[in-house]
Structures are given as C-alpha cells and as structure tokens.
Amino acid sequence: MTDDLRIVELDADDPAAVDAAYLIGNEAIAADLPDLPPVCRYEHDVRVRLPMPGADRHTFLAYRGAEPVGMVHADLPVYDNLDKAILDVLVLKQHRRQGVGRALYRHAVDFGLARGRTSVLGFSVITDRDGGPIGSSAPFAAALGQENKLLDVRRRLDLSTADDAELERLLAESWPKAAGYSTVQWGNRPPEELIEDLAQLDSSFLDETPNGDLDYEPEKVDADRLRRLSEVRMRYGSRRYETGIIHDATGRLVAWTAMRVARTIDWHAWQLITLVHPEHRGHRLGMIVKVVNLRTLRAQEPAVRMIDTFNAEVNAHMIAINEAMGFRAVDRWANWQASVA
Numbered sequence: 527m528t529d530d531l532r533i534v535e536l537d538a539d540d541p542a543a544v545d546a547a548y549l550i551g552n553e554a555i556a557a558d559l560p561d562l563p564p565v566c567r568y569e570h571d572v573r574v575r576l577p578m579p580g581a582d583r584h585t586f587l588a589y590r591g592a593e594p595v596g597m598v599h600a601d602l603p604v605y606d607n608l609d610k611a612i613l614d615v616l617v618l619k620q621h622r623r624q625g626v627g628r629a630l631y632r633h634a635v636d637f638g639l640a641r642g643r644t645s646v647l648g649f650s651v652i653t654d655r656d657g658g659p660i661g662s663s664a665p666f667a668a669a670l671g672q673e674n675k676l677l678d679v680r681r682r683l684d685l686s687t688a689d690d691a692e693l694e695r696l697l698a699e700s701w702p703k704a705a706g707y708s709t710v711q712w713g714n715r716p717p718e719e720l721i722e723d724l725a726q727l728d729s730s731f732l733d734e735t736p737n738g739d740l741d742y743e744p745e746k747v748d749a750d751r752l753r754r755l756s757e758v759r760m761r762y763g764s765r766r767y768e769t770g771i772i773h774d775a776t777g778r779l780v781a782w783t784a785m786r787v788a789r790t791i792d793w794h795a796w797q798l799i800t801l802v803h804p805e806h807r808g809h810r811l812g813m814i815v816k817v818v819n820l821r822t823l824r825a826q827e828p829a830v831r832m833i834d835t836f837n838a839e840v841n842a843h844m845i846a847i848n849e850a851m852g853f854r855a856v857d858r859w860a861n862w863q864a865s866v867a
Contacts, residue, residue, distance in 0.1 A: 528625040533633045536585040538574045546594035554616035558661035566788035569762040579754040595621040598630040611638035612647045644867035655855040667862045674860035676738030681853035683833040697817045700810035710770045714760045721749045723779035727801045736838040763789030769819035781811040797835035
C-alpha cells in the first residue's frame with residue numbers, strides 16, 4: 527500500500543512543504559490528544575530554518591501524489607549520544623494503518639544508520655490515566671521491535687480550580703526549612719553570573735532523575751551551550767519563566783525550575799525542568815522554587831489556564847510536589863528504544 531508513497535526531505539524554502547509539516551504536526555497530534563495546544567506557528571516557521579542546538583534535525587515528508595500524509599522528525603544528537611537517533615513519526619489519522627508510518631520510520635532509520643546511528647528512541651502517549659489505550663503508537667512500536675524503557679505520566683494543573691490558599695500554605699510551610707537560601711528569577715536569558723552553576727545543574731539532569739532502562743548518556747552542558755540554547759529559544763518567540771535558589775553562604779545556584787509559554791498560544795504553559803542539588807535537599811527547595819515560579823508566571827501571563835508537565839512514573843518525590851500543587855494525572859507515555867544495527 528506504499529508503492530505510491532513519495533518521501534522527501536523538508537525544504538525550508540518551499541512554503542507549501544513548510545505548511546504541510548505544520549498541518550501534519552497539528553492534525554496528527556490533535557487526533558489523539560485534543561486537549562494539548564496546537565504547535566505555535568511562529569516557532570514552527572523559525573525552527574525549520576533554525577533547529578535547537580545539540581541536535582541535527584532532518585524532517586521527511588510523505589506524499590501520495592500531491593497530498594501530504596505524514597512526516598518524521600529525525601534528531602541526531604551532536605554533542606553526546608552519537609550512536610542515537612530520536613525519531614517522531616506522525617501520520618494523519620485518515621492515512622494510518624496503510625504502511626505510511628512504517629515507511630517513514632524505515633526511511634529515518636536508514637538515514638540514521640548511514641550516519642552511524644544504531645539506536646533509535648521515541649516518545650508517545652499510550653494510555654489514559656486509567657490504562658485505557660490512546661492512539662496506535664503502542665502496537666506500532668511493538669511491531670517495529672521497540673521496547674518501552676521508561677514510563678512517564680503527564681500531569682496537568684488547571685488554574686481555574688487551583689487552590690491558591692493551599693499554594694500559599696505550602697510556601698509558608700516550606701520557607702522555615704530553607705533558612706540561608708534566597709530566590710533569583712530571570713526570563714529567556716540566564717544571568718551571566720549564574721550560567722556556570724546553571725550548566726552544572728543542567729548536566730546533572732539525567733543523573734538525578736529516574737532514567738529507567740533507557741540507554742542514554744547524560745548530556746554534558748557547558749556555559750557556551752546554554753548561551754546558544756538561550757539565543758535560539760529567544761528566536762522562537764517563546765517566553766520563559768525561570769526561578770533559582772541561591773545558597774546564601776556560598777552564592778551558588780543550588781535549585782532551578784523553568785516554565786515556558788509559546789508566542790502564539792497564551793492559554794497554555796509547559797512546566798519544564800526542576801532540579802535541586804543533592805547536597806541541598808531536605809530544605810523544601812523543590813517546593814519553594816516551583817511555587818514561586820508559578821506565582822510569577824500567573825502574574826505575567828493572566829491568560830494561562832492550563833499547565834502540563836511530565837514525570838517518570840517512579841519519580842515519587844517530584845510527583846508528590848506536583849500533586850500537592852494541584853497537578854493531576856492525565857495520561858501515560860512510553861519512552862521507546864530499539865537497536866537497529
């Protein structure tokens with residue numbers, strides 16, 4: 527059923543191809559996850575020309591005649607994990623179960639193999655919070671020989687029902703345990719005086735969070751890499767809200783969290799990374815940094831109604847903080863991996 531399928535790499539100078547990638551990205555995701563926000567069109571258009579530093583991105587579109595029916599993003603890490611390719615296969619709902627996804631996957635795998643990528647990874651929703659299946663990614667991944675190496679859970683905070691009094695109580699209860707610490711905040715560009723500490727915290731992410739059975743080495747983030755990331759994120763037009771905690775005695779940044787609002791989608795935010803240095807745990811810094819950051823986002827982004835975040839299902843400590851803040855489980859996601867050597 528794929529004899530008439532044509533797969534070509536996205537040409538950033540072809541407006542029709544850029545439109546097709548945007549359409550597929552939105553419609554394929556909306557078919558399974560209608561509660562998620564659409565892709566920001568402004569970011570999409572910038573990103574086809576300016577991918578995130580750290581990954582060599584290639585996007586391949588599948589056509590039947592002149593009709594776009596699916597695509598795959600192939601991200602090849604360039605600093606570490608040089609044997610890996612991260613694939614995201616998206617097929618329009620009406621064209622599923624016709625071999626399009628398998629053809630795109632095979633095309634991307636062969637592309638990666640030619641560049642020494644012998645392990646592929648992916649991320650997709652598999653069930654609702656109660657275990658009911660969502661979409662077709664689980665049987666698709668199984669048919670390709672992929673295994674779920676780590677289960678993540680998406681949780682959502684609905685700000686229309688957030689318990690403000692409880693959030694203030696959590697903060698008031700936490701601060702007495704954090705004597706000798708203070709907060710610092712920034713937006714899209716990290717303060718230069720903190721960037722070395724920030725890079726060290728960022729580099730520790732995979733060491734400090736559950737990684738299940740994933741074969742993925744921790745990323746080595748330095749200050750220059752963080753600067754490049756910040757500049758590209760600014761070009762995407764998103765607004766970041768970041769809060770850190772300083773250990774007053776040493777002046778070092780020891781905790782950090784971030785949230786992100788896309789340029790063209792004002793009702794939704796993503797809760798991103800949260801890290802606390804191991805030597806400074808036990809002082810409620812995780813709770814403080816997240817509640818303070820949430821308070822700032824709400825003051826600056828009054829239109830935001832929903833905030834989504836992901837945690838490994840076994841990350842009991844961070845889940846406890848999120849649940850206390852009012853985040854509730856929505857669905858479960860698999861981190862797929864397979865050897866293709």
